[in-house]
Amino acid sequence: MSNWRVGAEHELEITGLTHEGLGVGRVDSRVVFTPQAIPGDRVQVRIVHVKERLAYGELLSIVEKSPDRREPSCPHAPLCGGCQLQHMDYPAQLQWKRQQVQDALERLGGLEVEVLPTIGMDEPYHYRNKAQLPLGRQGRNVVMGFFQRGSHAIVDLSGCEIQHPLITRLALAVKTAVRDLGIEPYDEVRHSGVLRHAVIRVSFAHSRLMLVLVTRTRELPRAQELIARLTGEIPELASVVHNINPQVTNVILGRETNVLWGDEYLLDAIGHVRYAVSPLSFFQVNPIQTKVLYDLVQERLHLSGRETVLDLYCGAGTIGLYLAARAKKVIGVETVVPAVEDARRNAKLNGITNAEFHAGRAEEVLPRLIREHAAVDAAIVDPPRKGCEAAVLEALAEAGVPALVYVSCNPATFARDLSRLTGLGYKAGPIQPVDMFPWTSHVETVSLLSRT
Ligand SMILES: C[S@@+](CC[C@H](N)C(=O)[O-])C[C@H]1O[C@@H](n2cnc3c(N)ncnc32)[C@H](O)[C@@H]1O
Structure with missing residues (x-):
């Protein structure tokens, strides 16, 4: 069918949202999934990937806006893989999340159970206490940020709506220092270079930061200069840790971890309980x-x-x-x-x-x-x-x-x-x-x- 091929363009009514946040529309009886589209939108899309009964589209334009649509407040929103629903009003997100749970219970579990309204945040911004930021090169520039949606190209971070502001401050300082000191970022294609990821954690209770530098190599060149510079610029930095990950893998952290400077753990608190969190432990974000x-x-x-x-x-x-x-x-x-x-x-x-x-x-x-x-x-x-x-x-x-x-x-x-x-x-x-x-x-x- 000529309208069911890569490059074909269609106008679609978006009627649903997948659990990954892709808008669901139809061409005849076939389903098209499109990022950045939400229920209530009428959109123009170009097909970018086709399977037998479904296809993936790229949003070309919005013909008619959903009443739940908002202007994303983050400039990285159209590309960044970190958030999927920047273009959807917060109350509509909460409603959709409730519906998603209800649908899963009914369709996948065959269960009829009451699902209560989603408890949202009063201020749904800057809530994350952990970022895992890949480094790379684009041309001569060192870039560091989040992977683009569906790819390993890096969106170079300038700010982030969901990370704690201290994380963004430290991330930008790391990127500049890495560039100035000539520490080579990792090249995923050639499996060469040194610095793969900066993993940053912040304690909301104490406004303290832990930085984990993940390298492919055993050595982190110019480590002492890097630490001196970062601790001078960011007084909240409490711990710098080196993690070694020599494997060809998507897994971020390797097995070996050494504290380079400062504390072994990040101290945080939830309510009345204090927690010491080590670099490899799970802690709610x-x-x-x-x-x-x-x-x-x-x-x-x-x-x-x-x-x-x-x-x-x-x-x-x-x-x-x-x-x-x-x-x-x-x-x-x-x-x-x-x-x-x-x-x-x-x-x-x-x-x-x-x-x-x-x-x-x-x-x-x-x-x-x-x-x-x-x-x-x-x-x-x-x-x-x-x-x-x-x-x-x-x-x-x-x-x-x-x-x-x-x-x-x-x-x-x-x-x-x-x-x-x-x-x-x-x-x-x-x-x-x-x-x-x-x-x-x-x-x-x-x-x-x-x-x-
Ligand atoms: C969603 S986290 C929950 C952690 C903790 N309850 C909290 O609130 O911080 C899931 C945890 O399960 C652990 N885990 C994964 N598979 C497991 C298994 N088969 N048995 C025990 N723990 C497992 C993971 O390492 C991770 O710490």
């Missing part, structure tokens, strides 16, 4: 909404102080430690060993003596933990995007754990797991989406499941 999320978990579990609570996929022990004062015992499980060490250190840091943490995969460690503990009264599961192994859910059900709080960052795997848990005798209360990532297509949910 939106600390303001993390408090909302952890308060919700606490509220849903309604602990009396007599319960033994499992915290599966616990990262640096953050949720379990947040709840520890209300439980008899907290038992965390996490696969990343440095995160488990962080969790133990974090317990000490807060004077918490009723929490223990185990290194290993939840599916392997859980059966033993259940055998060892007479009764588990509640479990929190907060898995990565791929969700839980069936064995984890089966072990929880077999042990008769009466209450589960499932924290999910992926509605599709959440729907699958909820459907499995329903089959295992659990019933879900209302699902609460929380917007941890404004202007992006990501959604987080919390729900309490009780044994029927």
Whole structure:
């Protein structure tokens, strides 16, 4: 068909949005996905990639604007892969996120469960505490920023609407210093050059920064000059870490990490709990909404102080430690060993003596933990995007754990797991989406499941 080929142009009505934030339109009965288009838009697109029943379009112009459309406030929005929904009003994003969860539960999980309105942010800007910024060259220029949508070309950062301003300040200082000192950025195509990524973390509680410089090579040339310059320019910089990643890979961090200057950990706090976060540990990226999320978990579990609570996929022990004062015992499980060490250190840091943490995969460690503990009264599961192994859910059900709080960052795997848990005798209360990532297509949910 001549209208179904790369280069063909079409006018489309956008009627939906994929979970990646692409506008959904149709040409006859075939689907076209277009970035930067939202429901209610009528747009002119050019087909850029064709498969049998679907195609990807490039937005050429907006013929008629959706009432939910806004002018992106970030100049990088049309290209940058960091945000997908800069062109959508914030209340419409919140509504869409709720709908996305509802749709996933119905279509993928075959479930009818109440989904509450998404809890958004009062000020949905500059909320991120972590940026992973690739470096490269464009011509003679050193560039550093975010990957373009669907490519590894780098959008050279000049500002960012969602990062904490200190992250942007340090990022710009790193880029200038790297250029001035002649430190060669990594060349992904040739697998040559030195500096691959700058990973920057900021503590919202203390306004302190950690910089992780990821190199292909064992050496970071002119490291001392770089540190002297950055610490002179940015007094909030508390730690400079060197991570070595010699592999040909998209994974950012390598195995070897050495502190070059300053602190080994970044100290932060969520509510009443203090956390020391090491360079390789998972820590939620939106600390303001993390408090909302952890308060919700606490509220849903309604602990009396007599319960033994499992915290599966616990990262640096953050949720379990947040709840520890209300439980008899907290038992965390996490696969990343440095995160488990962080969790133990974090317990000490807060004077918490009723929490223990185990290194290993939840599916392997859980059966033993259940055998060892007479009764588990509640479990929190907060898995990565791929969700839980069936064995984890089966072990929880077999042990008769009466209450589960499932924290999910992926509605599709959440729907699958909820459907499995329903089959295992659990019933879900209302699902609460929380917007941890404004202007992006990501959604987080919390729900309490009780044994029927
Ligand atoms: C979404 S994070 C949650 C972290 C923590 N609950 C928090 O709020 O900061 C998921 C965590 O699961 C860990 N993880 C991934 N697969 C795992 C597995 N099979 N068993 C245990 N932990 C796992 C990851 O390393 C990561 O720290």
